[in-house]
Amino acid sequence: MSDTTRESGLAPDEKLCPYCAETIKAAAVKCRYCQSDLTAGSAEESPEEAPGESPEEAPGESPEAAEAASGSEAESEPRLVLPGTETVQRVGAGTRWTVGLVVLCLVLGGALWFLVNRSRHPDLDTAPNGQVTQSAFRNAAMSAASDAASQILSYSYQTFDADRKKGRALVTGEAAKEYEKAMDEVAAKVASTKITLKASVLSVGAISVTRHDARLLVFVDTTTTREGSQSQQLQQSRLVMELTRKDGDWTVSKMDAF
């Protein structure tokens, strides 16, 4: 600033009138040459602007200066935006919390629905030891045992193969092997003696019934009739039948007479 003043030949207390370019006192509020009012221009000037800097100098700013100004503005911008940025960051964190909590609520809601639904509408009344106490379920197991015992223990020399096939379909696992073995053993005798066995289940009681297995006490009478003979032979049996449930159907997995 002082260099500029020296180069223009102005004394420290002088300035150029912005209207007529005549040298006037720096403190002048009115040009003594052109009578122009100098107060209006002073009011618009930045307080930091040095006296004597003409308004035309502003457009003459160098690109570097402009860039520096821009740079300083860019530097100052984060300071201005920072509070907002923090808010934005808080909003971002808040969104993550919101999403996380919504997911948590959905998971907990699903778990609660499952637990309530399970306790209120169990598919089977089951005691802690696994025993199913629902009458319909137990009756289904007993009915299956009754049907299976009747079918397995009834056969005739006339329909032996078909009877065997029906009986075979009702047994599974180790019982299936034992059934085949027993039928192999009696096949020849049944054909040669021309006998017919008819099993009648008198009663069935549940010893134990769980979701997948049942042990049942079965009382069976079997009458054996020989072709051409009027007499019948009666055998009274006590059986323990073990049944296995798969896909809703009960099949015989073990059958012991005692």
Place this chain on the structure above:
Amino acid sequence: MSRENENAGIAPGTASARGRGVAQRASVVALALLATLLAAACVVVLVWPTAVPGKSTAEKADDRAVAVQSAASQVMKAFLDVDYRDMDPRVKKVLGLSTGAFKNQYQTAAADLKSQVQAAKTVATGAVLRVGIGDIGDDKAVVYVAADSNVSNTSIEKEKAEGKTADGRRYYRFQLTLTKVGDRWLLSDLQGIS
């Protein structure tokens, strides 16, 4: 940028962002409260069966079945227990485990029974092999029992003495009806299945 915001040094959109932040904080608090309530409800439902005094319906039904099987086994064993030398306590035991029609019949037949076993010098010990429940309700149950008995009497001993094959083994199939009297299951009907 408004002059007010400019003077306050607030960036554009900061006020609305701050408003959104407040709303979001409120929703986070509400969701956290909801999650806590749901978690508490899950815990309550999970621990309810053990926290609430008493048993579930299935547990009670299973206890009832066990009680019925035990009562059937006990009375059947008492019924098959015979000793001509000391029948009175045996008869008394059976009567103590029975009720209704069976109790009346047994009481009526007790005198004849005693005289018969004394005449035949009968001694028998029963063993209950299997008990199966046919039907069970709150105060009545139908039970099937498979039982064996080892019988000794003058007739069997005579056959043995004569060198004949005498088998004192007996195989039984019974249907019992049990009735609940107070908190006890008692025999109210007995049928042999033959």
